[in-house]
Amino acid sequence: MFDLHRLRLLRELKHRGTLAAVAAALSYSPSSVSQQLSVLEKEVGVPLLEPVGRRVRLTEQGEILVAHTEAVLERLEQARAEVAGSLTGLTGTLRLAAFQTAALTLIPPTLTLLRAAHPALRVHVTEAEPEAALPALRARDFDLVIAEEYPGHPHPRHPELEEVDLSQDALRLALPAGAGEGPAGRPWVMEPEGTPARRWAMALCRDAGWEPDVRYESTDMLLHLRLVEQGHAAALLPDLLWCGRKPTVPLLELPGGRRSRRLFTVVRGGSSRHPAVRACREALARAAQELDRTAGDG
Structure with a gap:
């Protein structure tokens, strides 16, 4: 019988990369983690780690x-959800991560x-971009993540x-x-290189036949807006930024098929039936619907 705690440490190493x-x-010392994994190797009877330079990787x-x-932990997630579902009233803590504009507009309602x-x-609630929040969700740092996907740039799926x-x-x-x-003739503000938003924005401009002059980089959409308001840059802004209010800068439609990003929630397999997760998803859906209605009235 393998020790589940040690198996979890091995899984953590897979997802986090280093001891x-x-x-x-997990608030351990690296030597303690290494010792526990050595014990697991003895239990299994074969090497589980191999050195790669100064790091290690799984065999x-x-x-x-x-x-x-992963399969065992998913079943435990299901058990946790069923136990919580058998109780009257929701208690405990739900750990939620959301990117900036979702945190500003969807989280408060x-x-x-x-x-x-x-x-x-x-x-x-933690403000975190999806590229950091989704690996943290897999590592069990969060219970639910609000993520985004830009048109023509699907994000990697994890089973x-x-x-x-x-x-x-x-x-x-x-x-x-x-x-x-x-x-094409103005300075631009965009998100940093390597982000999905930056790849989408660059592809959009290049498909239109020109290279943007990107002088400002930030993940902060409020900074993007401020630079546009004060005449320093052009930007690609999401409607979510306005939270139902009237835009403060001139806005132009984008080409068909490239006009919207997909917003979605993500949880670990087995936890979607947890009452707290269901309640949060339902509240988020209501908040998004109300925001759409408000924007439509405006």
């Missing part, structure tokens, strides 16, 4: 063990709905994660008021 990262995440047998550990319906449920669509968020070209020249 130091595992130790930091084929280690990968097999992690795959089975969602918290209001959850507080009214489930006052004993504690919701812990152990479950997605549910939330809404479509329109994207528009924002130009400073009174700008004489078009977008």
Whole structure:
């Protein structure tokens, strides 16, 4: 019989990459993690790790063990959901991660709905971009992530994660008021290189036949907006940024098929039936619907 705690440590190493990262995440010392994994290797009877430079990686047998550990942990998620479902009233903590514009516009009304319906449920919110939040979800740092997908740039799917669509968020070209020249002749603000938003934006401009002059880089959409408002740059802004309010800068439609990003929620397999996860998804859906209605009225 293999020790589940040690199997979890091996799984953490698979997802976090280094012994130091595992130790930091679980509040252990690296030597303690290494010792526990050595004990697991003795239990299994074969090497589970092999050195690669200064780091280690899982052997084929280690990968097999992690795959089975994932299946066991998914069943435990299902058991946790069933136990929670058998209780009256929601308690405990739900750990939620959301990117900036979703955190600004969807999270506050969602918290209001959850507080009214489930006052004993504690919701812990972290602002995090999907490229950081989704690996953290797989590592069990979060219970639910609000993520985004840009048109023509699908994100990698992971079989152990479950997605549910939330809404479509329109994207528009924002130009400073009174700008004489078009977008090709102006400085631009975009998200940093390597991000899905940057890849989508660059492809959009290049498909139109020109290379954008990117002078400002930030993941902060409020900074993007401020630079447009004060005449320093053009930007591609999501409608979610306005939260139902009237835009403060001129906006232009994008070409067909490239006009909106997909917003969706992600949880680990087996946890989608947990009452707290279901309640949060329902509240998020209501908040998104109300925001769409408000935007439509405006």
